[in-house]
Amino acid sequence: MPRRGLLAATALLGGAGLLWAASPVPAAKAPAVPKRVVSINLCADQLVLALADRSQIAGLTKNATDREMSGEALAARGIPLLSNSAEQILAIEPDLVVGMPASRSAALAALPQQDYPLLDLNTANTLEEIHTSIRQTATAVGHPARGDALIARMQSELAGLPKPGKGRVAAYYQRRGYMTGTGTLIDELMTRVGLVNLAGKLGKPPLSQLSLEEMVAAQPDFLIVESATDTVIDQGSEMLHHPALKDISRISVPQAWTVCGSPAYTQAARSLAEQIARIGSKAS
Amino acid sequence: MTLPRWSLIAALSLLTLVAAIASLLFGAVDLSVARLIAAATGDGDKVASIILFDLRLPRTVLALAVGAMLGLAGAALQGYLRNPLAEPSVLGTSNAAALGGVAAIYFGLADIHPIVLPLLATGGALVSLALLVALAGQAESPLTLILAGIAVGTLAVAGTSLALNLSPNPFAAMEIMTWLLGSLENRSFDHVWIALPCIAIGTAMLLWNDRALDALTLGEDAAQALGTDLKRTRLRLLLGTAIGVGGAVAVAGAIGFVGLIVPHLIRPLTDRSPSAILLPSAIGGAALLTLADLGVRIIPSTNELKLGVVTAFLGVPVFLVHLMRERRLW
Numbered sequence: 319m320p321r322r323g324l325l326a327a328t329a330l331l332g333g334a335g336l337l338w339a340a341s342p343v344p345a346a347k348a349p350a351v352p353k354r355v356v357s358i359n360l361c362a363d364q365l366v367l368a369l370a371d372r373s374q375i376a377g378l379t380k381n382a383t384d385r386e387m388s389g390e391a392l393a394a395r396g397i398p399l400l401s402n403s404a405e406q407i408l409a410i411e412p413d414l415v416v417g418m419p420a421s422r423s424a425a426l427a428a429l430p431q432q433d434y435p436l437l438d439l440n441t442a443n444t445l446e447e448i449h450t451s452i453r454q455t456a457t458a459v460g461h462p463a464r465g466d467a468l469i470a471r472m473q474s475e476l477a478g479l480p481k482p483g484k485g486r487v488a489a490y491y492q493r494r495g496y497m498t499g500t501g502t503l504i505d506e507l508m509t510r511v512g513l514v515n516l517a518g519k520l521g522k523p524p525l526s527q528l529s530l531e532e533m534v535a536a537q538p539d540f541l542i543v544e545s546a547t548d549t550v551i552d553q554g555s556e557m558l559h560h561p562a563l564k565d566i567s568r569i570s571v572p573q574a575w576t577v578c579g580s581p582a583y584t585q586a587a588r589s590l591a592e593q594i595a596r597i598g599s600k601a602s
Numbered sequence: 603m604t605l606p607r608w609s610l611i612a613a614l615s616l617l618t619l620v621a622a623i624a625s626l627l628f629g630a631v632d633l634s635v636a637r638l639i640a641a642a643t644g645d646g647d648k649v650a651s652i653i654l655f656d657l658r659l660p661r662t663v664l665a666l667a668v669g670a671m672l673g674l675a676g677a678a679l680q681g682y683l684r685n686p687l688a689e690p691s692v693l694g695t696s697n698a699a700a701l702g703g704v705a706a707i708y709f710g711l712a713d714i715h716p717i718v719l720p721l722l723a724t725g726g727a728l729v730s731l732a733l734l735v736a737l738a739g740q741a742e743s744p745l746t747l748i749l750a751g752i753a754v755g756t757l758a759v760a761g762t763s764l765a766l767n768l769s770p771n772p773f774a775a776m777e778i779m780t781w782l783l784g785s786l787e788n789r790s791f792d793h794v795w796i797a798l799p800c801i802a803i804g805t806a807m808l809l810w811n812d813r814a815l816d817a818l819t820l821g822e823d824a825a826q827a828l829g830t831d832l833k834r835t836r837l838r839l840l841l842g843t844a845i846g847v848g849g850a851v852a853v854a855g856a857i858g859f860v861g862l863i864v865p866h867l868i869r870p871l872t873d874r875s876p877s878a879i880l881l882p883s884a885i886g887g888a889a890l891l892t893l894a895d896l897g898v899r900i901i902p903s904t905n906e907l908k909l910g911v912v913t914a915f916l917g918v919p920v921f922l923v924h925l926m927r928e929r930r931l932w
Contacts, residue, residue: 494776495788527905530788531630534652552707553780554773557788562656565648 804846
């Protein structure tokens, strides 16, 4: 199974950095209900799958069916997967291209004469931004009511979510010692369940590298790891299984829920809260 | 300058001891000596004891053992092949062992049993040595052997890259770098138990050859006349190198040039007979690699430097000096 969490995270961060430079969407106007929607971003895939009719979707990214990476992987089966090539997009003649942002896509830049309607989504690093992306996508694919319903469902799922973290410190520790910092979706999830991000405490940037020694010295109450690294598959994941970390409680979350700002946010939040509560009851 | 054998060994052992202690004292986290001593005597805080016993101690033990193995293998190969440039990484043995290790880990074979990893690494090393002897064992010019080694090593590197690119691992580039340049970062006692038995067997088999290596300086016929069993000597040497280097590479990656530098530093201090440099080269290799590993931890860099980078900076000048000497013979 491919595991591209770090790559995806880095790409998202890079994307966020580019956003300020993105010009306002020019392009043609999309029909009220587009019939050939193409998504050119893994995170956009999940929103399109959740909000558009299957018959409307003409193409998704090649990772859309990867269960490790996408929370909507099962729903994506059977839909054509594109390898981000201009030729494939040209052949589809989409009437809506969704990306993050779509206007900076290299594949579309190769087709300067084509004037496809574009939807530029921002990288969502908070629940509020996820809701914004959902509204934008729902409107663009012609089903605004579905967007409102999805947001309402997410809100009801999050209502009454306990905060079992009680101010304890957690580190989101990835293969080769990369640690996720503040201003990220992970950080927001931690805050939501009452945890304090170790990266914030140490003043680290959104993505930093922390050695095993530094992690042992910091002694967080929890390590949050991607469930893909639960088994040792290479030297990068082997590091997370070092005996020096065995005394730190471990929470494992599929990165499919956290790598994108997507409806799976609620699953991630609930899973975190449940696992913290379980560890808490075991310890006491 | 020739030193008495015991004083050379004592001096090298002292250097190694200093290097090992320094390796326990320095790391990513600054711990005071008092805190480390408290941890070592069993009444320290939890953080200090975990850092000392779970992180720094296995790393130091591995640096000593892997360094000793590489230094000894270099000395033995130089003696047996009568070639000053022979050593595991120049001859491609380390890279072939890395290929075996990569195959064991990335195709899931290492999960079957812990012994599979060193076994495949040893297998890779053995195949490369056999290939080398077949290609250039009887060659007149010492350079033929080095060229054959470069060919074998290049093939192994290409195989390693191919195996990693074919494996379903999107982080292949990072993994390739670690395997080809070597690192002792984040090693634990699990790795020590994989490497140490192999290195012990390899060391024993190579040290056993001392008399035969001395006899071989007179040429194969003379050595045979002196009662050396050439076939057995060769078998011990190839197996010892393969098993020891295989175990070392399985946990540390292919660290280059240790086996080249150390014998050349040691030789002028001895009577220059192959047997006289075997044990000192092992001790010197342990000191050198431990110091190099200390270096990668202390040199400030965003990612920790790979060990092979440091040893290459030290080793390539030695290699070139000897290559220049060879050229005069052309």
